[in-house]
Amino acid sequence: MRVTPGSINIKVNADLQRSLAALGRQQSLISAGRRITEPSDDPGGAAEALAIRSRQAANDQFQKNIAEARSSLTAADSVLQSIVEAVTHGKELAIQGGNDSNDASARQAIADEVDQLLEALVALGNSKGPRGAQLFGGQESTVAPYAVTRDLVTNLITAVTPNPRGIDGPTPAEVSEGLTISTTVSGTTVFGAPADPTNAFAMLITLRDALRANDGVATRATLAGLDTALDRSTLASTVVGTRLSWMDTLDTRAQDEGLVLSKSLSRVEDLDYAKAVSDLNQIQTSYSAGLAAGARLLQQSLLDFLR
Amino acid sequence: MNFPTNILGSLDLARRALIAHQTALDTIGHNLSNVNTPGYTRQRAELVSVAPRGGVDVSEIQRIRDRFIDFSLLNEQQAFGRADAQATVTQRVQDVFNDPSGTGLSAMLDTFFQNLQDLSVSPTDQVARVTVKDQGQRLASTFNTLDQKLRQIESDLTVDIQQRVSAANGLLGDIADLHRQIIAARNQPAPNDLLDRRDQLVAQLTQIIGVTPLDRPDGTVQLALTGSGVLLVDGTSTAPLSATVNGATGLVELRAGVVASVLTPKTGALAAVLDARNSPTGILHQAMSDLDTLAHTIATQVNRVHASGSGLLEFTSLTAANAGTSAVAPLTAAGLADTPVSGAFRVIVHDATGAVVSTVPVTVTAGVTTLDDVRAALDADANLTATITSGRLTIDAAAGTTFTFAADSSDSLLALGLNTFFVGTDASTLAVNPVVATNVSFIAAARADAADLVHPGDGANALALARLRTQPVLNSGTATFTDFFGTSVGRVGSATRDAQDTLDRQTAAVQVVTGFQQQVSGVSTDEELIALSQAQTAYAAAARFVTTINDLIGTLLLMGTAAAS
Numbered sequence: 001m002r003v004t005p006g007s008i009n010i011k012v013n014a015d016l017q018r019s020l021a022a023l024g025r026q027q028s029l030i031s032a033g034r035r036i037t038e039p040s041d042d043p044g045g046a047a048e049a050l051a052i053r054s055r056q057a058a059n060d061q062f063q064k065n066i067a068e069a070r071s072s073l074t075a076a077d078s079v080l081q082s083i084v085e086a087v088t089h090g091k092e093l094a095i096q097g098g099n100d101s102n103d104a105s106a107r108q109a110i111a112d113e114v115d116q117l118l119e120a121l122v123a124l125g126n127s128k129g130p131r132g133a134q135l136f137g138g139q140e141s142t143v144a145p146y147a148v149t150r151d152l153v154t155n156l157i158t159a160v161t162p163n164p165r166g167i168d169g170p171t172p173a174e175v176s177e178g179l180t181i182s183t184t185v186s187g188t189t190v191f192g193a194p195a196d197p198t199n200a201f202a203m204l205i206t207l208r209d210a211l212r213a214n215d216g217v218a219t220r221a222t223l224a225g226l227d228t229a230l231d232r233s234t235l236a237s238t239v240v241g242t243r244l245s246w247m248d249t250l251d252t253r254a255q256d257e258g259l260v261l262s263k264s265l266s267r268v269e270d271l272d273y274a275k276a277v278s279d280l281n282q283i284q285t286s287y288s289a290g291l292a293a294g295a296r297l298l299q300q301s302l303l304d305f306l307r
Numbered sequence: 308m309n310f311p312t313n314i315l316g317s318l319d320l321a322r323r324a325l326i327a328h329q330t331a332l333d334t335i336g337h338n339l340s341n342v343n344t345p346g347y348t349r350q351r352a353e354l355v356s357v358a359p360r361g362g363v364d365v366s367e368i369q370r371i372r373d374r375f376i377d378f379s380l381l382n383e384q385q386a387f388g389r390a391d392a393q394a395t396v397t398q399r400v401q402d403v404f405n406d407p408s409g410t411g412l413s414a415m416l417d418t419f420f421q422n423l424q425d426l427s428v429s430p431t432d433q434v435a436r437v438t439v440k441d442q443g444q445r446l447a448s449t450f451n452t453l454d455q456k457l458r459q460i461e462s463d464l465t466v467d468i469q470q471r472v473s474a475a476n477g478l479l480g481d482i483a484d485l486h487r488q489i490i491a492a493r494n495q496p497a498p499n500d501l502l503d504r505r506d507q508l509v510a511q512l513t514q515i516i517g518v519t520p521l522d523r524p525d526g527t528v529q530l531a532l533t534g535s536g537v538l539l540v541d542g543t544s545t546a547p548l549s550a551t552v553n554g555a556t557g558l559v560e561l562r563a564g565v566v567a568s569v570l571t572p573k574t575g576a577l578a579a580v581l582d583a584r585n586s587p588t589g590i591l592h593q594a595m596s597d598l599d600t601l602a603h604t605i606a607t608q609v610n611r612v613h614a615s616g617s618g619l620l621e622f623t624s625l626t627a628a629n630a631g632t633s634a635v636a637p638l639t640a641a642g643l644a645d646t647p648v649s650g651a652f653r654v655i656v657h658d659a660t661g662a663v664v665s666t667v668p669v670t671v672t673a674g675v676t677t678l679d680d681v682r683a684a685l686d687a688d689a690n691l692t693a694t695i696t697s698g699r700l701t702i703d704a705a706a707g708t709t710f711t712f713a714a715d716s717s718d719s720l721l722a723l724g725l726n727t728f729f730v731g732t733d734a735s736t737l738a739v740n741p742v743v744a745t746n747v748s749f750i751a752a753a754r755a756d757a758a759d760l761v762h763p764g765d766g767a768n769a770l771a772l773a774r775l776r777t778q779p780v781l782n783s784g785t786a787t788f789t790d791f792f793g794t795s796v797g798r799v800g801s802a803t804r805d806a807q808d809t810l811d812r813q814t815a816a817v818q819v820v821t822g823f824q825q826q827v828s829g830v831s832t833d834e835e836l837i838a839l840s841q842a843q844t845a846y847a848a849a850a851r852f853v854t855t856i857n858d859l860i861g862t863l864l865l866m867g868t869a870a871a872s
Contacts, residue, residue: 001826002826002827002831003826003831004825004826004829004830004831004834005342005829005830005831005832006342006825006829006830007822007825007826007829010818010821010822010825011818011822014815014818038401038402038405038800038803039401039404039405039796039797039799039800039801039803040397040398040401040800040801040803040804040807041800041804042800043796043797043798043799043800043801043804044797046793046796046797046800047793047794047796047797047800048793050413050789050792050793050796051789051790051793053413053414053417054413054416054417054776054789057414057417057418057420057421058417058420058421058776058777060421061420061421061424061425064421064424064425065424065428068428068429069428131429131432133429133431133764134764137764138762138764139753139756139762139763139764139765140762140763140764141430141431141762141763141764142431142763142764165661165760165762166756166758166760166762169756169762169764169765170767171764171765171766172427172766172767172770173427173428174424174427174770174773174774177777178774178777180770183428301832301833302832302833302836302837303832303836306836
């Protein structure tokens, strides 16, 4: 084989170019800290990274929805405790007023207290959540769910009527893939249906009117209904409590999921520094060796020896 | 035996020897001077003895070249030209699609669905509504921008083709010129340096458009387009290339000379560039059609859900975004981008308090129901007035009432563009419906309930929209939006990678064969220096011979003088 300086030049040049290009590529990998800087670096990996990012975004959103649901449910929980307390107090007043040792004026005083309780219960029923939405209004989140009718003379509440457009519409939030949870409790669950005689508002009105009428028998008769109303609001409170603890579980799960996704993304995209640096050293060594060999080869010629 | 000889003949022999070695020395000097000249082929003075006993002569100055290696190199250079252009094009497309940083289209899509989730939880929140609208606009404009960038590549490719064609034409002309000079110089000593320049031009040409050379006895080459055999250069005549955009198909067509047929080069840069510019399955057009498919599917899917929902505000008057070509043709044949199917939808009229005034059910039968039938069905209700102006349906509600839509199973609302979120049918036209963009309260987060009432706190429709994220609606129901885009990005990525690998391979191949060529045709200084010493010695010897003959002549002349004196 005939070898000419030209052919050696081409080869030395090409080899050095190749090493230098590899060096440059390795350097940019290390400074970016990522294995994939453009799709051609790893087409499959690039598509996988997109899918993982999308799941991360969804997971972040689930956590946000959980926080949203939790803040609404926490508000409902504290209001529900007040409602349970109010109904419990109503029952205590019924027991107290049912005792026939009370005279008419004593029963009147108790009736006034029951009336205040009723006003408070209506206010509680019309409580708003942290974002200003009605807690017990269902999908009718902008209108107070309970309207009152008052006696024109005594100004006492004679009836409490729920929003005729419905207060039971579901208000779900997606808290995990395909899983929704209601962020509110409907007024019907807490206070009972309007037609139900054991409806908490109706029971308090009945109790108040019985006390005002100094009717011991009627007063005692409200006890059973008040028990049912109390059970109902206690149950609603328990349901909300259960949902809240479920939120905690889901939140933990979403956080774990977030960690898993970050790890997967890192596995797909991030650079293994130890390997990258050792690769860099290797390429550097071969580049230096190539330079040294090339330098020794190129400087020699017969001219050096012709005199 | 007696050999005839002549003393002046010996002097002539010496003269020939001096001239021959001088020529050899000149050739060595020429080689040494051109040691670094690209495309230079080393030359050798071929010495032959002159019979009988006539000394030496230079028979020819030979150009040391291996035509087989030359042709192999041309082949590799054609493939290199193609690979190089292919790598550039794919890299540009990839730069448009480069999304791994999470700031591109896929991130926009993720955020859009997140914002819809927020809206589903807080349907009355104006901020959540504005965010959904803004993100919808951002998503649409990302599509528009990507499409525009790809179209820019397409038009750049057209310019690129023109430029390469004119460069190739320049080379064709230069080659023909050189051929003219080569033919003129044919009877003089071989025009080696002209041949070198010609071969260099052919090498440049073949990188632009692959040609197969055929040597002619007169020193010229015939250049035929690789694959099709159309002659580009034949002796001194050329067939200049021309590239024109076909107005009907939008494709760039390459032709040579007066040949009417469209050429499809197989190798060289033009092959790659023309393919990228013209092929519907090439990386560029595939990327464009992927983007259009994704944009259209997003618009259709989002609109289908949105059209059956209700906003915080209901409409008093609404005009369809899309126009049909005919009011009396069936909706399925009225030139709408989306085709309605058989089904029904309801238009619900509410009074100022939100109570139901009337509900108008509209039934659509594919291939039968016309736009005018829909208009008539709506117009029949006392509270609604429906009209058609230049193919667009307009619905107006009676004073004090508003209307909304529900439960469209016929796709008519999305096809007509009534109560939709997006307008547009591809990546370049996608935009948020101006109705929604002007007033975000029209974003349909709610759905009319069983009693046709709409509640402000209802986020059911927004949730259904958000859930489109996980619906496999593309590739015959196997891919979500993100899957589809990921596949597209992966495809561009692997095409780019393939092109880069091919380029690397082809660069190496050209280097290897160029090395072979250098081994044969390159100047070796060592070799030339040895030849220089040889020629120098031979020249000195020939000079000594002249001196000797001169002495002999002197002796003869002295002999004559001696006789005379």
